[in-house]
Amino acid sequence: MSEIIPKDIVVHLESLGKCYRIYKRPQDRLKQAIWRGNRRYYREFWALRDISLTISRGETLGIIGRNGSGKSTLLQMICGTLTPTEGSVRTVGRVAALLELGSGFNPEFSGRENVAINGKLLGLSEKEIEEKFDQIVEFSEIGQFIDQTVKTYSSGMLVRLANEIAIHSQPDILIVDEALSVGDIAFQNKCIMRIKQLRDNGMTLIFVSHDLSTLQLICDRAVWIHEGRLKEAGDPVQVSQEYYALATPRKQATEQANSVIIPQQNTGMGEFIEVDLERATNTGTGSEYQLGSDLSIRFIMQTLQRIERCVFNISVYGHDGIWMIGQPS
DSSP states (O other): OOOOOOTTEEEEEEEEEEEEEEESSTHHHHHHHHHTTSSOOEEEEEEEEEEEEEEETTOEEEEEOOTTSSHHHHHHHHHTSSOOSEEEEEEOSOEEEEOSTTTTOOTTSBHHHHHHHHHHHTTOOHHHHHHHHHHHHHHHTOGGGGGSBGGGSOHHHHHHHHHHHHHHTOOSEEEEESGGGGSOHHHHHHHHHHHHHHHHTTOEEEEEOSOHHHHHHHOSEEEEEETTEEEEEEOHHHHHHHHHHHHSOHHHHHHHHHSOOOOOOOOSSEEEEEEEEEESSSOSOTTOOOTTOOEEEEEEEEESSOOSOOOOOOOEEOTTSOEEESOOO
């Protein structure tokens, strides 16, 4: 009897694994095909092993891990573009994914034509594509280039357009693999607000990124994949801290904390003029703050243009120079 999965679970992974055959020489593939199971001319490489995970409807899940840890392999199996070697994957509803920059785009076609093609691939009718087209172009900021071939687009333009096509297909599950990191700061902030809106509307999001700050900001839960296995899952802040502590040597973290003040990134939208810490309670003295005490951060920011909504990030380091929370410098 198959296991009964709760109705609010939209992704269910059970003992998932993916194994690749590694051949030393091209001719070894032919030998293996001839001898079949009698002899082995390859070695096994397990990209993923024994991954069991459930994702609830409306949840935003962040996945972190070093390059080569198996994150992209996991996403491809959830999308159904890669078959698992062992275990099972079950998804409920329509899945849309941004896995590789420009994947699914024909470089010889215009942005307009690629919107039509990719929209249909994601299940939209011609009428729906026509109704959503202006919104897609406006948010992606492609403008007059929409009728130019996408081979002339920058990486940022490609990811913005692909991102909007996927979002406007109204999937039940949206998977994003490092796509937002290609855009500039303004576009990333814009996408963060959009992702929060989608999450509030009940869309399930699976988000892979090396940007721990963004992951902590938008995710309800974080999963750490290490050498193909599920190392930890839980609160995004705690998981990010432990991942960063392992991934960054102590000496490097200390040097980062003791380095000169990081110059502000020029977004052309605003700049910080002053930043101060203010104690909200009477606990502690001087520059010392006790565990559990309230802390207020006062800053003055000068806007260079009209800003409707802002997303601020704060980085906190311990006295030993080890990064604790926020975006490591």
